Amino acid sequence: xxxxxxxxxxxxxxxxxxxxxxxxxxxxxxxxxxxxxxxxxxxxxxxxxxxxxxxxxxxxxxxxxxxxxxxxxxxxxxxxxxxxxxxxxxxxxxxxxxxxxxxxxxxxxxxxxxxxxxxxxxxxxxxxxxxxxxxxxxxxxxxxxxxxxxxxxxxxx
Amino acid sequence: xxxxxxxxxxxxxxxxxxxxxxxxxxxxxxxxxxxxxxxxxxxxxxxxxxxxxxxxxxxxxxxxxxxxxxxxxxxxxxxxxxxxxxxxxxxxxxxxxxxxxxxxxxxxxxxxxxxxxxxxxxxxxxxxxxxxxxxxxxxxxxxxxxxxxxxxxxxxxxxxxxxxxxxxxxxxxxxxxxxxxxxxxxxxxxxxxxxxxxxxxxxxxxxxxxxxxxxxxxxxxxxxxxxxxxxxxxxxxxxxxxxxxxxxxxxxxxxxxxxxxxxxxxxxxxxxxxxxxxxxxxxxxxxxxxxxxxxxxxxxxxxxxxxxxxxxxxxxxxxxxxxxxxxxxxxxxxxxxxxxxxxxxxxxxxxxxxxxxxxxxxxxxxxxxxxxxxxxxxxxxxxxxxxxxxxxxxxxxxxxxxxxxxxxxxxxxxxxxxxxxxxxxxxxxxxxxxxxxxxxxxxxxxxxxxxxxxxxxxxxxxxxxxxxxxxxxxxxxxxxxxxxxxxxxxxxxxxxxxxxxxxxxxxxxxxxxxxxxxxxxxxxxxxxxxxxxxxxxxxxxxxxxxxxxxxxxxxxxxxxxxxxxxxxxxxxxxxxxxxxxxxxxxxxxxxxxxxxxxxxxxxxxxxxxxxxxxxxxxxxxxxxxxxxxxxxxxxxxxxxxxxxxxxxxxxxxxxxxxxxxxxxxxxxxxx
Numbered sequence: 001x002x003x004x005x006x007x008x009x010x011x012x013x014x015x016x017x018x019x020x021x022x023x024x025x026x027x028x029x030x031x032x033x034x035x036x037x038x039x040x041x042x043x044x045x046x047x048x049x050x051x052x053x054x055x056x057x058x059x060x061x062x063x064x065x066x067x068x069x070x071x072x073x074x075x076x077x078x079x080x081x082x083x084x085x086x087x088x089x090x091x092x093x094x095x096x097x098x099x100x101x102x103x104x105x106x107x108x109x110x111x112x113x114x115x116x117x118x119x120x121x122x123x124x125x126x127x128x129x130x131x132x133x134x135x136x137x138x139x140x141x142x143x144x145x146x147x148x149x150x151x152x153x154x155x156x157x
Numbered sequence: 158x159x160x161x162x163x164x165x166x167x168x169x170x171x172x173x174x175x176x177x178x179x180x181x182x183x184x185x186x187x188x189x190x191x192x193x194x195x196x197x198x199x200x201x202x203x204x205x206x207x208x209x210x211x212x213x214x215x216x217x218x219x220x221x222x223x224x225x226x227x228x229x230x231x232x233x234x235x236x237x238x239x240x241x242x243x244x245x246x247x248x249x250x251x252x253x254x255x256x257x258x259x260x261x262x263x264x265x266x267x268x269x270x271x272x273x274x275x276x277x278x279x280x281x282x283x284x285x286x287x288x289x290x291x292x293x294x295x296x297x298x299x300x301x302x303x304x305x306x307x308x309x310x311x312x313x314x315x316x317x318x319x320x321x322x323x324x325x326x327x328x329x330x331x332x333x334x335x336x337x338x339x340x341x342x343x344x345x346x347x348x349x350x351x352x353x354x355x356x357x358x359x360x361x362x363x364x365x366x367x368x369x370x371x372x373x374x375x376x377x378x379x380x381x382x383x384x385x386x387x388x389x390x391x392x393x394x395x396x397x398x399x400x401x402x403x404x405x406x407x408x409x410x411x412x413x414x415x416x417x418x419x420x421x422x423x424x425x426x427x428x429x430x431x432x433x434x435x436x437x438x439x440x441x442x443x444x445x446x447x448x449x450x451x452x453x454x455x456x457x458x459x460x461x462x463x464x465x466x467x468x469x470x471x472x473x474x475x476x477x478x479x480x481x482x483x484x485x486x487x488x489x490x491x492x493x494x495x496x497x498x499x500x501x502x503x504x505x506x507x508x509x510x511x512x513x514x515x516x517x518x519x520x521x522x523x524x525x526x527x528x529x530x531x532x533x534x535x536x537x538x539x540x541x542x543x544x545x546x547x548x549x550x551x552x553x554x555x556x557x558x559x560x561x562x563x564x565x566x567x568x569x570x571x572x573x574x575x576x577x578x579x580x581x582x583x584x585x586x587x588x589x590x591x592x593x594x595x596x597x598x599x600x601x602x603x604x605x606x607x608x609x610x611x612x613x614x615x616x617x618x619x620x621x622x623x624x625x626x627x628x629x630x631x632x633x634x635x636x637x638x639x640x641x642x643x644x645x646x647x648x649x650x651x652x653x654x655x656x657x658x659x660x661x662x663x664x665x666x667x668x669x670x671x672x673x674x675x676x677x678x679x680x681x682x683x684x685x686x687x688x689x690x691x692x693x694x695x696x697x698x699x700x701x702x703x704x705x706x707x708x709x710x711x712x713x714x715x716x717x718x719x720x721x722x723x724x725x726x727x728x729x730x731x732x733x734x735x736x737x738x739x740x741x742x743x744x745x746x747x748x749x750x751x752x753x754x755x756x757x758x759x760x761x762x763x764x765x766x767x768x769x770x771x772x773x774x775x776x777x778x779x780x781x782x783x784x785x786x787x788x789x790x791x792x793x794x795x796x797x798x799x800x801x802x803x804x805x806x807x808x809x810x811x812x813x814x815x816x817x818x819x820x821x822x823x824x825x826x827x828x
Contacts, residue, residue, distance in 0.1 A: 030732045030734060032735065070731060070732060071731075072731060101655060101656070101729070102655075102729060102730060102731055103655060103726075103727075103728040103729035103730050103788065103791065103792075103793070104726065104728060104739070104741065104772070104774070104786070104788050105728060105730060105735060105739070105788075106729070106730050106731055108770075108772055136703065136704055137703070137704035137707055137708070137775050138703065138704070138707060138774075138775045139703075140652070140703045141648065141652045141654060141703070142703075143726075143741075143772075143774040143775065143776075143786065144772060144773060144774055144775075145773045145774065145775045145778055147704075154773060155772075
């Protein structure tokens with residue numbers, strides 16, 4: 001990362017990567033719905049929907065370090081993320097449209113990690129999940145109700 | 158041999174305890190005792206705990222005694238006014254006390270205890286220590302209380318060709334949890350038991366091939382003794398725990414999955430999961446179908462019904478149970494009925510009606526149901542009947558009928574032929590014997606809505622002609638139906654749920670198998686039970702979306718006004734680590750139900766207890782009665798999957814859920 005910064009810095013004084021204090025991606029801990037916080041450094045110019053998209057893509061890609069966290073989204077899951085007001089809307093597509101093969105705990109962990117990651121962004125309080133462009137009561141083959149926006153309180157025990 | 162050894166140990170404990178104690182005479186008056194009593198780590202509160210001759214005694218009708226017995230799976234038989242108090246342990250051992258005698262018999266062995274049951278002020282008291290030890294519980298006295306718990310009495314190592322087996326024998330059924338720590342130089346399996354071990358603190362040499370040592374330790378507070386068995390294993394060695402008897406357990410250490418199985422399992426690598434219990438007890442019939450001597454009246458009404466959408470199968474071999482209380486009553490009799498054949502199906506169409514005629518070889522009973530608007534489907538189940546020929550479509554010319562199908566819906570435990578009418582708008586249906594045509598069952602379909610007050614289900618007899626004008630169990634929207642429990646076998650049809658390919662296990666099959674066992678258990682206790690599905694199909698419209706499917710399951714319970722809604726699932730994870738049972742609830746008021754089911758199921762099944770959790774799951778949010786969703790072990794965990802492959806484990810899961818329901822409700826209300 002430092003090398004990349006140095007190269008960019010050498011090219012132009014305006015293309016510098018400034019650490020942003022407000023992006024934390026929450027991965028799910030393997031074998032539970034506990035979360036593992038992984039801080040990310042991003043360009044401070046990245047805001048709004050672009051920042052939310054970046055965060056969700058990092059979540060889908062999985063942690064690059066650490067052995068105790070896991071990606072619960074099925075391989076091939078794609079997400080289109082937009083933000084408006086305090087709501088981030090995540091339209092899930094790809095593998096997740098087909099029947100979700102994980103169990104209840106995985107499902108909770110997956111949406112919990114998504115919700116915590118997005119509501120950690122400035123101004124975002126709610127996460128509306130869409131499946132293939134539509135509101136759904138739950139994932140195909142799933143359990144957790146997702147037709148209403150998810151908040152951190154959704155996952156309060 | 159092991160069981161005899163355990164009994165002998167109980168005998169010796171009782172015998173030793175009796176020495177030095179006054180064995181004769183009348184007990185001194187009792188004085189109230191405020192000590193805490195813990196049974197297998199759970200505090201049990203007694204209303205009538207007292208002390209006599211320095212020993213704790215308990216009144217025989219104390220709820221605490223019932224709780225103690227329940228925790229260890231024992232039962233008591235006592236008839237007031239008689240001299241005998243008989244207990245049955247979970248392993249079937251009979252323990253018999255005689256009022257006024259210090260003799261106690263454990264199966265065919267008799268020994269003496271300081272004093273036996275005695276009357277005081279007209280109330281019968283039982284000595285708690287003698288009873289507990291006879292029940293196989295080790296007693297630990299600590300300051301302020303007593304702890305009763307199973308005790309591991311032997312731990313033996315047996316080395317086989319490709320595996321090492323540790324045989325564990327206890328005095329009472331053991332519940333265990335296992336954990337694996339691969340971070341140390343030698344990976345360690347740790348099994349945790351609530352209870353004692355007479356060899357606590359010792360180390361067993363494991364030979365060094367699969368494992369190095371087994372260490373037995375005891376921890377825990379005085380009331381909750383915990384025994385740990387830590388096994389240092391070699392890299393690549395796995396562990397499987399097999400219950401080999403009610404009080405015995407084999408831990409198998411091996412490198413391959415094949416060697417982990419018990420020999421019986423090895424001979425049967427691909428385990429077939431039966432969706433029907435091996436021995437289905439005969440159900441007690443509720444009421445016989447109502448015979449009415451004349452032609453059937455109008456019988457349909459747009460009233461929400463509690464039974465699931467019907468399914469017409471193609472192969473006629475669906476091994477499913479009846480889907481409603483009415484079904485069990487209509488299809489079961491005090492003795493098996495002879496099987497009658499449906500030899501012919503014919504149709505007569507008129508301008509505004511169609512008559513389907515079924516030709517039978519003899520009298521049959523039947524029941525019928527209709528679904529509310531907008532579904533409007535109507536079906537008839539004919540009991541103890543065999544359809545000659547394959548499942549087929551019956552063509553009627555009525556424009557308001559999309560299709561009519563007939564099939565051998567069920568073969569086991571009963572032969573049921575199902576005829577289902579799928580209309581495009583409300584229809585009116587009459588069923589009855591056709592005058593002058595013996596053994597002919599006529600089904601008239603009219604292109605008109607049914608009367609507003611028509612019932613939604615009913616039963617009938619052929620040739621006694623018509624169905625009853627009122628359903629025997631009126632399941633309608635609105636008022637609660639306090640005797641009814643709706644069980645929802647998760648997934649089904651297009652959605653198999655989680656799958657374990659190694660064992661050939663499919664979640665939707667397992668949930669149905671557990672639900673059917675649970676239905677049997679609950680009906681035996683006096684409940685009416687409805688399954689949201691009784692075969693491998695969707696509860697809602699097969700062509701509907703997933704949201705409708707979830708809501709359809711809720712609708713079954715809501716429309717019925719059920720007392721409880723129990724959704725049965727099997728868990729799975731992308732990680733193989735998680736294991737055990739989890740019960741989910743949503744409304745805070747359902748926490749107690751979740752906890753009771755969780756505790757009872759973990760106890761009865763021996764699976765790990767992963768606790769209860771509150772989550773906004775659709776089916777427990779959108780049902781209006783107390784509702785929980787149980788995730789019964791993990792298909793993704795090799796140990797849990799091995800358990801789920803055993804029909805007896807499914808029996809225990811069902812029994813545990815039933816017990817939890819009993820704990821919560823106090824039992825089925827009187828009819």
